[in-house]
Every structure is written in C-alpha cells, then in structure tokens.
Amino acid sequence: xxxxxxxxxxxxxxxxxxxxxxxxxxxxxxxxxxxxxxxxxxxxxxxxxxxxxxxxxxxxxxxxxxxxxxxxxxxxxxxxxxxxxxxxxxxxxxxxxxxxxxxxxxxxxxxxxxxxxxxxxxxxxxxxxxxxxxxxxxxxxxxxxxxxxxxxxxxxxxxxxxxxxxxxxxxxxxxxxxxxxxxxxxxxxxxxxxxxxxxxxxxxxxxxxxxxxxxxxxxxxxxxxxxxxxxxxxxxxxxxxxxxxxxxxxxxxxxxxxxxxxx
Numbered sequence: 563x564x565x566x567x568x569x570x571x572x573x574x575x576x577x578x579x580x581x582x583x584x585x586x587x588x589x590x591x592x593x594x595x596x597x598x599x600x601x602x603x604x605x606x607x608x609x610x611x612x613x614x615x616x617x618x619x620x621x622x623x624x625x626x627x628x629x630x631x632x633x634x635x636x637x638x639x640x641x642x643x644x645x646x647x648x649x650x651x652x653x654x655x656x657x658x659x660x661x662x663x664x665x666x667x668x669x670x671x672x673x674x675x676x677x678x679x680x681x682x683x684x685x686x687x688x689x690x691x692x693x694x695x696x697x698x699x700x701x702x703x704x705x706x707x708x709x710x711x712x713x714x715x716x717x718x719x720x721x722x723x724x725x726x727x728x729x730x731x732x733x734x735x736x737x738x739x740x741x742x743x744x745x746x747x748x749x750x751x752x753x754x755x756x757x758x759x760x761x762x763x764x765x766x767x768x769x770x771x772x773x774x775x776x777x778x779x780x781x782x783x784x785x786x787x788x789x790x791x792x793x794x795x796x797x798x799x800x801x802x803x804x805x806x807x808x809x810x811x812x813x814x815x816x817x818x819x820x821x822x823x824x825x
Contacts, residue, residue, distance in 0.1 A: 568663045571635055576783050577628030579648065579658040598656055600649025600791030603709065607644055612712035615741055617788045621647070622706050622747075623775045624655040626766050629702065632657075633695040638667045640677040642701035644708055653787025669694050681718050685730045685754050699761030703734075703751030710744045711737050715752065730754070743771040 569581040583594040603621065607613070613621075625647060632639055640662040648656045664673055672692035677683055684700035686693045707715045715734030717724050734752045736745050747769055750760035760766050767777055779785050 564665075565661045565663065568637055568660050568665055571637065571665065572632060572660070575628060575631040576781075577624050577631065577655055577657060578660075579656040595658075596650070596656075598648040598658070599651040600653060600789075602645050603647040603649070603655075603705070604644030606649075607708050607712065613709045614788065615710070615744070618706065618709045618744065619771060619775065620785070620788050621655055621709065622702070623767075623772055623777075623780055625657065625702060625705070626761070627777075627781055628655070628657045629695075629698050629761070632663070633698070635665070636667050636671075636695075637663055637665045638673070638695045639663050639698050639701075641679070641682075642698050642705060643679050643682045644705055647705065649787075649789075649791055651791055652783075653790045654783055667694050680722065680725050681714060681716070681729075683729070684756065686756055688726045688730055693756065696756035696759050696762045699751055699759050699766070700756075702761070703748050706744065706751065707734070707736070707748055710748075711740055713737075715748065743769075747771045 566581070566584060569578075572578045573580055579598065580596045581593060582596070585592050585594070625642075629639065629642070639657065639660065641659055642657070646657065646659045648658050650656055662677055667673055672694045674690065674692050677687060677697070680688075682701045682704050684693065684697040687697055704714060704716075707713065715736055716732065717728040719725070734748060736748065747760070750764075750769070751766075753759040756762060760769065766772075767775075776785065
C-alpha cells in the first residue's frame, strides 16, 4: 500500500505522525500510530479563530520542516490542510494522513490528478496541469492564512466554479490588520506560478517572518512550543477541539508492524 510505503520513508521525521503498525479486520484497516493528544489545528482554529502571531510562526516553521523532509525524498503530501496538522502532547506539530501522498515526484517527474479539499488546491491542480511538490507550499499558504487571519484569502464557499475562478485568476485578499511579514509570506507562498513560489524559488527559512527562529534547534524539537496541550488539559478540561469524532470506513486489508515498535 502506497501510504504505508511513504510512512516508512518518513518515519525518521519528527514532524510527521509515526506509524507503529497496521492491521486488518474483516472490513476495516487500523493504523496504530503515536497518540497526538493536542488535537488538530483545524479544530483549534474553528474554536479559537485566528491564532497569536507567535503560534503562527512556530507552527508554520515546524510544518515547513516536515514538508522539506518529504520533498527532499521526492514525496509530495498533496493534502496539507488544518485538519491534517496535529499537535503532540508537548505542542509540536505532526503532519498526518499521507493517503494522497505520492513519491518519486520531482520537477522533471511531475504528476497529475486532483487532491482532496478544493479550497486548498494550487492553481496548477485546478487547471488540470502536471505538478510537483510546489503544490504543498501553496496549501501551506492557505493554512497560514487560516491561522493568522481566521479566514481563507480566496472564496471559501461551496460553488465549485467560483472557487476555481478565484484561486486561478484572482489575487489573495487579506484583512488590513494582518501582520506585514505574514502578508508578505503569504504573497510569496500563494504565487500563481509554481516555479516562483516560496519554498521552490527560495528557501522559506530565509523569510523575515522567521527571523527569531533558530532552525537547528527547531529541527531537534528543542524549541519551546507556545502552547502545551498536556499542561492545558490538566488545568482546563474544556478544550473542545480535542473531541474525536473520526468516522470509520471499510477498506481492503493489509498488515504491517514496525520493527521499532516496542511491544
């Protein structure tokens, strides 16, 4: 199974959810992963609205590290959105759900096909063009906008035609109060031309928004997260974004056990 293969390639990355085992029943598949106690960014944004700028900076930097890890291994995630970004008990992020991820992707070996959430798709995907890992940087831009502004920079309704027109033809719109460095970061991530997109044309780590980030310390997960879910749960049990209502779906079976999984 492709997702299993990609998870194995990514198992050494501290910013990607680790797979310990996968087992099957008669009609369902079960992934046994690390327990991510902090819930998803999507649920947090839904409850809290826009996040503090320091939260945005920290989470964006860790997401970028996770994406760079994947891209260096020619893997494109293809489904970056707030619901697929979780927090562990210490407050560090984890990218989850690599079911749409594809390996073997480079600038000279592109792929095609739609991904998942229409509103997070890059223009080249919506235009049915071949694409590479640049699509993940576009999706990150939409995620950053939700974190920093509490809204998408494009039309976010249910009319498919309008979503596609907005993303492929119009420039992103931001609230006037948005931090200047965040706005510039978003303008560079949400570049229509993938080859000019931040993360492709230049390393995202060099952007002014991350001037206070020590990337070497961050990659080792030694940076202090701005929010620690485990501590907050002990002090405040009314954390609604931690409620788990994940649906279960039937799937053809397979099994896998990681050699590093301690029983």
